[in-house]
Amino acid sequence: MPTSTRTGLVVGKFWPPHRGHQLLLETAAAQVAELLVLVYANPDSAAHPAAVRADWLRALYRGDDVADGPCIGRTPLRIFALSAAGDGVPPDAADDTTQREFVRQWLARQGLTVNVVFSSEAYGPGFAQHLGVPHVAVDEARAQVPVSGTRVRANPAAAARFLHPLVAAQLGVVAPGPVPRVVFLGAESSGKSTLCAALAEACGTVWVPEYGRTLHEQKNGNLDYDDLLYIARRHAELEDEAAAQATGVLFCDTNAATTALYSYYYFHRCDPALQALAAVCGQRYAHTFVCAPTVPFEQDGWRGPEALRSFQHGAILMQLDFYRIPYTLVEGTVAERVAQVLSHLTISS
Template structure:
């Protein structure tokens, strides 16, 4: 029974890594992968560990969290240290060490195994962890589907009543070929005789948050959302003079990469569930102030008609510096 061994940071896991691990799986009867992480690294090691486990459920995946030398120059006993680490986590004899780097030859020698070098020149999958971290959108197709949600950028369409949030959310989602999460509360209120109470706001905030998180799982690079719990908080204060702790907690968790704040520059459209047409500027200030309080990056969108979608698209391209 042949045993294969791989170690790496997988920061993040990409298709090149998957090719490496699959090569080991196709070659050996048993494969062990050691996911190595340090607390100072930009992607949490626990997340990387789960990524590898999900991609290869039949492989033995171990998370190694100790702070040890990362390069031979850092410690005179570097190879002794790593030989002990490998043998501690894989006490059985290893037949093959798989890697895409030359260090694999030395590691294999230390543990008495044969080294198999896999796609060192990155010809099969021209990608690296550094490339993904620096610009995930440029190498999107080389990121496994279950890893992509980590890199999805979240964009909130924010603003008061009748400022075009729903329309712009749909337009942007269509333009970028991705998901646009609509406002849950609006549909719910319309389906319930345009009535709601204080406790309903908990449902609004929780369901909106849930739909956003579900949308991230299937979004293509960007996710757009019309409304989040910050909006629920504002309206809770306006209607009831208080905010439920559950709504407050979700509001505190609001973490958007970019917010497009819509100015009330389009004509106000009367609807039965709308009640703040007489103080649009006041509500706009409220929506702006909550973004400032939370330190969220926002761009104010003040154009109308076709110029509005153009202004929003330009703001997105400028902020994220990517080509669709």
């Protein structure tokens, strides 16, 4: 059957989703027209049940247009969270035949047909045979991504490098990066971008622009509630990509904590996954600087009124105090601010 018409199936606990799971899903998606993903365990996690883990997967694979739903490339993902109470999920300790038959019957009840099964487990071939479809093994030896859900649950901090930043944050950990990250916060038109660019040039390294601004412009200012978590996720990904190219230090314009503030400001609520990303900002960045809103205000058509800057500045300081994140306030001209930051980094190094 040609790839363009095949429906693939991946089944797992995803407790929690890790880079090995991502490799599995992305490899599968490249070979099918649609990918079904079943998330379940019995007993399930009390803190992060299947429904929550499924939401993490949806957030990981959300694109710029949330209306399209989660996808990998052009392959749509249909992600289902199953439970013992609602779907009759058998205990994890049940025999292979019971597990296989449960999935077969569940698919039949939903009117879903699959043409190929993908897995990284030894049970995969027998499972696929029970469903009457081919099996494709993906990194069963864990050679490409040497991690497992059991290992992550045993020590999330030690396994953090095998977790996407969004997932790691839900477990309260941050993966160490190749270079220290320095983040700049501040109200609108407080000089963050200008300062980051100047510092990157002075230090011969790279910097990460505020992705929220990028998406805000792409959507002509019409951000939705779901966009805020996506902004924080994409910004974290862009930081990771830039860190691999940075020399000595990486400068970052804005963090997930500020994105969470905007979520509350515009929508009066904040996704728990975004809250978790905000809560680990103290671990993610080696230094936090706040740009004082004392430079001339520039209204570029995307910003709020100048009077809002004072409130934004105070809210950022309150949030940093709440999370007990040390910060340094920088003021003056661009040159003066560059000197203040470089002096602080030298003293702190």
